[in-house]
Amino acid sequence: MAGRMDEFVSTFTNRIDGKGRVSIPAPFREVLMRDGFPGLYCSPTLDQKAVDAGGNRFRDAIRQSLSQFDPFSEDYELLSTALMGESEILSIDKDGRTVFSDTIRARAGLTDLVTFVGQGFKFQIWEPSRFAAYREEATSRVRELRKRLGARGSAGVPSQGGGT
Amino acid sequence: MAGRMDEFVSTFTNRIDGKGRVSIPAPFREVLMRDGFPGLYCSPTLDQKAVDAGGNRFRDAIRQSLSQFDPFSEDYELLSTALMGESEILSIDKDGRTVFSDTIRARAGLTDLVTFVGQGFKFQIWEPSRFAAYREEATSRVRELRKRLGARGSAGVPSQGGGT
DNA sequence: GGGGAATTCATGGGCGTCAATGGAATCTCA
DNA sequence: TGAGATTCCATTGACGCCCATGAATTCCCC
Secondary structure: OOOOOOOOEEEEEEEEEOOOEEEHHHHHHHHHHHHOOOOOEEEEEEOOOOEEEHHHHHHHHHHHHOOOOOHHHHHHHHHHHHHOOOEEEEOOOOOOOOOOOHHHHHHHHHOEEEEEEEEEEEEEEEEEHHHHHHHHHHHHHHHHHHHHHHHHOOOOOOOOOOOO | OOOOOOOEEEEEEEEEOOEEEEEOOOHHHHHHHHHHOOEEEEEEEOOOOEEEEEEEHHHHHHHHHHHHOOOOHHHHHHHHHHHOOOOOEEOOOOEEEEOOOOHHHHHHHHEEEEEEEEEOOEEEEHHHHHHHHHHHHHHHHHHHHHHHHOOOOOOOOOOOOOOO
């Protein structure tokens, strides 16, 4: 897989060892390195049992959305609690591994395997079987969406088979 | 945990010992150190049973928000009384611990555990179970807010499509 | 073109360091 | 002088760092 990428692409599944360590997929490490964030910024995926992660670019997106609120407004309180309070900054060791906190493990329902799903400026962390189910659903929904759009002759949704 | 951060992020819960001492989470100490404030600036959270805390940046934000009011207005009186009058500056010992005043303990309803919630330029001090409830509420309200704004971006970022 | 060497990565284990916590010792002010 | 507070140590458990293994891939040279 060619490097030189500044976005998280593709899906990888790695093992959590006895000490709780997981290797972050090398291509993702490359992106993070390039991004410059000294670690891994993690934030819960609001409507899925998963966790979003990334570097500066991801973090800035969150901060930016907060910045439009008055620092002492109730909205800021709520958002900063939900977004920053629930976020975590994980460190990445010299071997490219990290240790997920209990909170993150619980949130994503992780046991001994983790699936990393590239999503451009961020990636997601899933429990493998849960992700498989989600992907199934997503795929069928896209299929259905295409059918709807196709009926109107739209070129909006590109065709392509299921996936990995 | 990767340092080099200039904002309070994530949530930590520490124990108050028999003498009233609590360790301030190391990452937060790091931020305070960087901020330069010699201690911990504490001010009551206006609409919650909790306490806001931070360094220079936090204190400046309070002043800034006060400055938007006419210094002789009743609003100014009320706010400055609530924000500045009720503020306290706590010291941090060599081991990174502080001792909360009775006022603060009462205001947040603290007993033997404290939860520190990062919120960017400040963090909040909560009694753990009380925070758990608030977090629930915050999360669901953000979810609904996000739905209302119809924002895309599974980053959980409302508006501004935190995308590429 | 093929076989082997060198690389890249994921993974495991041992160990030193640091943070959180508890307790003792010292200090201070009424 | 005594209660509360501040500084100094000690313990323990978590985390970061280094090295080893092994599999899969790439590179290179004959």
